[in-house]
Amino acid sequence: MVRYRVRGGNALRGTAFIQGAKNAVLPMIGAALLAPKGRTVLRNVPIIEDVCRAIELAEAVGAYVELHESERTLVIDASRVSSPVLPAEIARRFRGSVLFTPALLHRLGEAIVEGVGGCNLGSRNLDFHYLGYKRLGAIVDEGETVIHVKASGLTGATLYLDTPSHTGTENLIMAAALAKGTTVIENAALEPEVLDVIDMLTKMGARISGGGTGFITVEGVDELHAVEHTVMPDRLDAGVFAMAAAITGGELSLVGTGLDLGVVRYKLEQMGVEFQSQGAVLHVRCEGPLRPINIITDTYPGFATDLQSPMMTVAALADGTSYIHERIFDGRFALAGELNKMGANVEVDGSRAIVRGCTPLTGTEVTAHDLRSGIALVLAALAAEGETVIDSGYLIDRGHAHLAARMRALGADITREISEH
Numbered sequence: 001m002v003r004y005r006v007r008g009g010n011a012l013r014g015t016a017f018i019q020g021a022k023n024a025v026l027p028m029i030g031a032a033l034l035a036p037k038g039r040t041v042l043r044n045v046p047i048i049e050d051v052c053r054a055i056e057l058a059e060a061v062g063a064y065v066e067l068h069e070s071e072r073t074l075v076i077d078a079s080r081v082s083s084p085v086l087p088a089e090i091a092r093r094f095r096g097s098v099l100f101t102p103a104l105l106h107r108l109g110e111a112i113v114e115g116v117g118g119c120n121l122g123s124r125n126l127d128f129h130y131l132g133y134k135r136l137g138a139i140v141d142e143g144e145t146v147i148h149v150k151a152s153g154l155t156g157a158t159l160y161l162d163t164p165s166h167t168g169t170e171n172l173i174m175a176a177a178l179a180k181g182t183t184v185i186e187n188a189a190l191e192p193e194v195l196d197v198i199d200m201l202t203k204m205g206a207r208i209s210g211g212g213t214g215f216i217t218v219e220g221v222d223e224l225h226a227v228e229h230t231v232m233p234d235r236l237d238a239g240v241f242a243m244a245a246a247i248t249g250g251e252l253s254l255v256g257t258g259l260d261l262g263v264v265r266y267k268l269e270q271m272g273v274e275f276q277s278q279g280a281v282l283h284v285r286c287e288g289p290l291r292p293i294n295i296i297t298d299t300y301p302g303f304a305t306d307l308q309s310p311m312m313t314v315a316a317l318a319d320g321t322s323y324i325h326e327r328i329f330d331g332r333f334a335l336a337g338e339l340n341k342m343g344a345n346v347e348v349d350g351s352r353a354i355v356r357g358c359t360p361l362t363g364t365e366v367t368a369h370d371l372r373s374g375i376a377l378v379l380a381a382l383a384a385e386g387e388t389v390i391d392s393g394y395l396i397d398r399g400h401a402h403l404a405a406r407m408r409a410l411g412a413d414i415t416r417e418i419s420e421h
């Protein structure tokens with residue numbers, strides 16, 4: 001059992017180093033398995049639990065993987081991939097496992113998915129993925145727990161996503177990259193992480209156009225090769241550190257090449273947080289009281305659902321009533337009950353939440369129900385009076401690397417503890 005213990009009240013000051021993006025590196029590890037020869041090198045890899053699970057899963061299917069932790073570099077040799085099975089005990093521990101399917105289909109003609117994990121956020125369907133594979137010529141056998149996808153070669157087709165699914169877009173691009181002929185994916189995701197994956201696949205030899213437009217065209221090629229690629233910075237990690245500066249009345253310089261917080265920056269600015277881009281460094285500070293805010297989550301370039309929970313904490317500390325409308329997931333308000341235990345006043349009604357601030361927060365024992373509610377509780381604890389203990393810290397470690405050490409370096413009183421139960 002991992003838990004975080006935080007004593008609130010310290011303003012965070014200094015330079016925060018933003019990690020590589022979880023939601024870019026996971027599909028990249030899946031993409032590396034598409035190369036039958038050579039070694040793929042991924043740089044700026046975040047040392048998070050999801051990456052550890054992805055390494056275990058790559059090894060389980062026969063890849064050779066080296067993680068050079070201090071260099072944040074992964075080396076992947078996929079030449080010996082030989083097992084089509086994504087075993088339940090690893091695959092059910094993270095969402096990224098679903099991103100291994102296209103490589104197994106291309107390399108071995110089948111993928112046996114014994115489960116897919118990820119944050120518990122309500123329904124998380126995979127129908128767009130499987131319908132897409134079927135349209136490309138695969139046979140998909142959806143059992144109660146195990147899904148078996150088979151194909152003796154895929155053929156390009158026109159595909160349509162009902163909503164622009166992030167991993168759905170990545171999976172269908174990877175499936176189409178080695179299919180015969182042309183595939184068009186309509187209503188594709190626009191997230192920067194998807195574009196970073198397209199960059200990597202393009203270096204590997206894939207022919208992909210239209211990234212970022214919603215209409216992606218993929219001309220199938222015969223083979224992809226191993227490449228070196230640097231993972232983009234994590235927008236979500238950066239957003240959290242910006243919010244940590246905001247709620248503690250602190251001042252941080254965020255370092256991470258090409259950081260762009262987009263709408264998250266504009267919303268925090270509306271609340272009174274000041275940002276200044278200084279070349280490659282994003283400076284963030286907050287002195288006065290925070291103003292309330294309205295948030296509607298959406299696919300990119302809308303407000304990222306993954307920052308909705310951390311923003312709920314910021315709203316609880318703002319003077320006045322904030323409104324949050326969650327439009328991506330139907331079960332992403334588990335944080336409200338935990339924040340209320342700390343003294344917040346959050347009322348949930350279906351997909352909407354009303355946050356009445358500012359109520360003083362007091363430290364207590366709380367539980368992370370998923371990765372982002374976990375990091376939102378860390379934020380609340382930084383601003384709370386007294387000590388907060390956050391259980392199920394593994395969920396936080398799924399997405400944030402060396403969190404306690406990075407926050408301590410900025411003045412926070414936070415420790416990561418491991419206990420037997």
Ligand SMILES: CC(=O)N[C@H]1[C@@H](OP(=O)(O)OP(=O)(O)OC[C@H]2O[C@@H](n3ccc(=O)[nH]c3=O)[C@H](O)[C@@H]2O)O[C@H](CO)[C@@H](O)[C@@H]1O
Nearest residue numbers: 023095096123124125126127128129165166167168328329
């Ligand atoms: C590893 C990774 O990249 N995870 C991210 C990815 O998850 P993930 O790729 O799973 O999220 P999707 O974009 O696919 O899902 C968004 C919504 O679409 C629905 N849907 C999706 C696919 C499908 O086949 N059918 C369907 O109905 C889901 O139930 C959900 O309500 O994007 C989410 C939305 O930005 C982020 O919160 C996650 O951090």
Ligand SMILES: C=C(OP(=O)(O)O)C(=O)O
Nearest residue numbers: 095096118119306371372
């Ligand atoms: C929902 C998330 O992740 P995953 O899709 O990996 O569960 C997240 O990162 O907030």
